[in-house]
Structure formats: C-alpha cells, structure tokens
Amino acid sequence: MSANDEIEDSAAPLIEHLAELRTRLIRSAIAFIIGMVLCFTVATPIFNFLTGPLCQELSQRGQDCDLIFISPQEGFFVAIKVSLLGGLFLAFPMIAYQMWRFVAPGLYRQEKGAMLPFLVASPFMFVLGASFAFYVVTPLAYDFFLGFQQFGQTGEAVLPDQAAPLSVVFQGSAQEYLNLTMKFIVSFGLCFQLPVLLTLMGKAGLVTSHGLGAVRKYAVVAILLLAALVTPPDVITQVILFVVVYGLYEISIFLVRRVEKKRTEELRAEGVLGEDEELYDFDDDEDLADDEPEDDTKRP
Numbered sequence: 001m002s003a004n005d006e007i008e009d010s011a012a013p014l015i016e017h018l019a020e021l022r023t024r025l026i027r028s029a030i031a032f033i034i035g036m037v038l039c040f041t042v043a044t045p046i047f048n049f050l051t052g053p054l055c056q057e058l059s060q061r062g063q064d065c066d067l068i069f070i071s072p073q074e075g076f077f078v079a080i081k082v083s084l085l086g087g088l089f090l091a092f093p094m095i096a097y098q099m100w101r102f103v104a105p106g107l108y109r110q111e112k113g114a115m116l117p118f119l120v121a122s123p124f125m126f127v128l129g130a131s132f133a134f135y136v137v138t139p140l141a142y143d144f145f146l147g148f149q150q151f152g153q154t155g156e157a158v159l160p161d162q163a164a165p166l167s168v169v170f171q172g173s174a175q176e177y178l179n180l181t182m183k184f185i186v187s188f189g190l191c192f193q194l195p196v197l198l199t200l201m202g203k204a205g206l207v208t209s210h211g212l213g214a215v216r217k218y219a220v221v222a223i224l225l226l227a228a229l230v231t232p233p234d235v236i237t238q239v240i241l242f243v244v245v246y247g248l249y250e251i252s253i254f255l256v257r258r259v260e261k262k263r264t265e266e267l268r269a270e271g272v273l274g275e276d277e278e279l280y281d282f283d284d285d286e287d288l289a290d291d292e293p294e295d296d297t298k299r300p
Contacts, residue, residue: 024098031094036087043079046086047174050181053138057146058170067174074175081178085185092123121196129192132244133184141184141237146170184237187230191245195252202256209257212249219249 039046055065069075096119103115150168201207212219227241 021102024102028091028095028098031091031098032087034087035090036083038090039086040079040083043082043086046082047078047178050082050134050178053134053181054142054172054177057139057142061146061149063169067172067177069175070173074173078174078178081175081182085182092126096123118196118200122193125192125196126189129188129190130185132192133188134181137188137237137240138181138184140240141231144236183230188241188244191226191230191241192248194245194248195255198249198252199255199259202259207256209253209260212253212256216249220246223249 051065051067054067058065069078100115100119148168149170198207198212202209223242223245226245227238231237231241
C-alpha cells in the first residue's frame with residue numbers, strides 16, 4: 001500500500017464525521033427555523049405573556065400597562081426577538097437529540113448510560129432557572145426600577161414665582177423591555193446549568209470536590225463579577241443572582257463528592273482499591289496549610 005493510500009484511508013473517517021456533523025447541524029437548523037416561524041405567528045400573545053411582571057407592578061401603582069414603539073421598525077424587531085427566543089425553546093429537544101446522535105456512537109454502553117441523565121437535567125435546569133427569573137427576579141427588579149418615578153401633584157394652585165410640579169413616569173419602549181427581560185431569563189437559565197456542568201466534569205475526572213472547595217473564595221469573587229455583568233445596576237437583583245449561583249456552586253460540590261464516592265465504591269468492589277484506600281481527598285477545607293510539612297527549625 002502506498003503512502004497516498006494510507007493518507008486517504010486515514011482521512012476517510014474524518015470526512016465521514018464531518019458529513020455526519022453537517023447533517024446533524026442542518027437538521028438542528030431546520031428545527032430552529034420551524035420553531036421560529038411558528039412563534040412568529042403568535043409573537044403578540046407571547047410578548048403579552050412576557051409583559052406580565054411589568055403590568056402587575058404597574059397595576060399595583062394604579063398605572064396603565066402601555067409600552068410604545070419609538071421607531072417604525074421596532075415592532076418588527078420585537079416580533080423577531082420573540083420568535084428567536086421561542087424558536088430556541090421549541091427546537092431545543094431536537095437540537096439536544098441531534099447532538100446525542102452525533103456523540104453516542106463514540107461512547108461505550110456505560111458512558112451512554114452516564115450521559116443520559118445530564119441530557120435530561122440540562123433542559124430541566126434551564127427551564128427552572130428561566131422560570132425563577134421570570135416569576136421571582138423580574139418582578140422584584142421592576143418594582144425597584146419603577147420606584148424612581150416622580151408624580152407631580154395635579155389640581156393644586158401654582159403661584160407665578162413657583163415651578164409646576166414635575167412628573168417623571170414610565171413610558172417604556174417595547175424593545176428595551178424585551179431586551180431586559182430576555183437578559184434575565186437567559187442569564188438565570190444558563191447559570192442554573194452550573195451543577196450539570198460541574199457534575200459532568202467531575203464524572204469525567206476534570207474537577208474534584210476537594211479542588212472546588214479549595215477555590216471557593218475565588219469562586220465567590222467570580223460569581224460577584226458575573227452578577228455585576230449580567231444584571232442591570234440593581235443591587236437587589238445582583239444579590240439574588242449571587243446567592244442563587246453560589247448556592248448552585250455548593251450543590252455542585254456535593255454532587256461531585258457523591259460521584260467520587262460512588263466511583264470509589266465501584267473500584268473497591270472490583271478489587272482495584274483496598275478497604276482503607278481512598279481515590280479522592282474528601283476534605284474540602286479552604287485552608288490547605290495543614291497539608292504542608294512542618295518546618296523542623298520552628299520546633300523547640
């Protein structure tokens with residue numbers, strides 16, 4: 001066999017994988033487009049549903065829930081953005097299925113069984129995070145923002161040397177409201193993927209519970225920066241996001257520790273590890289100074 005034949009034989013599997021990937025991507029794109037078209041036909045009811053938190057807060061203040069278009073094309077772009085978000089939700093099961101069909105042939109049966117729970121948990125956690133953002137965080141955020149309105153007192157006599165009471169009330173842009181609401185939904189939905197991601201990495205051996213516990217103080221700083229970046233300048237929303245994400249981080253450490261203990265028990269059952277041997281260090285204290293050898297010069 002010539003060298004050219006060997007090159008062609010080695011390239012054939014890569015070409016087949018690329019062709020398979022192209023097929024899966026095309027099917028995912030078709031599913032997304034179909035979902036987007038379907039949502040575009042009902043974009044107005046979807047948008048009215050998304051305005052629920054704002055309308056509730058305005059009604060409590062005795063105000064009408066009226067949003068405006070500040071440009072002629074804004075209504076069209078609002079419908080497009082609603083369609084993009086709705087199309088992604090509708091097409092996500094098909095997209096996840098196509099990803100699974102592409103990856104599954106390269107996995108062993110045991111690995112397939114380990115991956116399936118994460119494929120189920122990922123969309124569930126995203127929906128849970130999006131629901132938490134829509135029903136809990138968004139009303140609190142708009143209650144905070146609308147508290148800065150200023151209502152002038154009408155019906156009072158104004159002297160010539162006095163200025164008329166100033167009224168600064170909310171007349172929101174539909175597109176700006178949708179952008180902020182979608183930002184809340186997507187941000188919290190992605191943040192709720194943290195336990196799934198870290199547990200999967202722990203199962204693959206990329207992270208350990210001890211390592212996650214050791215960098216806990218750095219994780220706190222990273223989560224604070226994340227809360228400041230993905231939320232508006234609202235202290236209440238930032239605190240809520242920080243508490244939720246940090247809680248998910250601690251849950252991730254617990255889940256990774258369970259994965260490690262289960263793997264250790266399996267290795268002991270197979271005879272790879274002895275009864276007194278440990279595969280992982282389950283002490284997640286941040287202070288690692290105890291692990292360092294003592295300096296003999298400090299002893300009396």
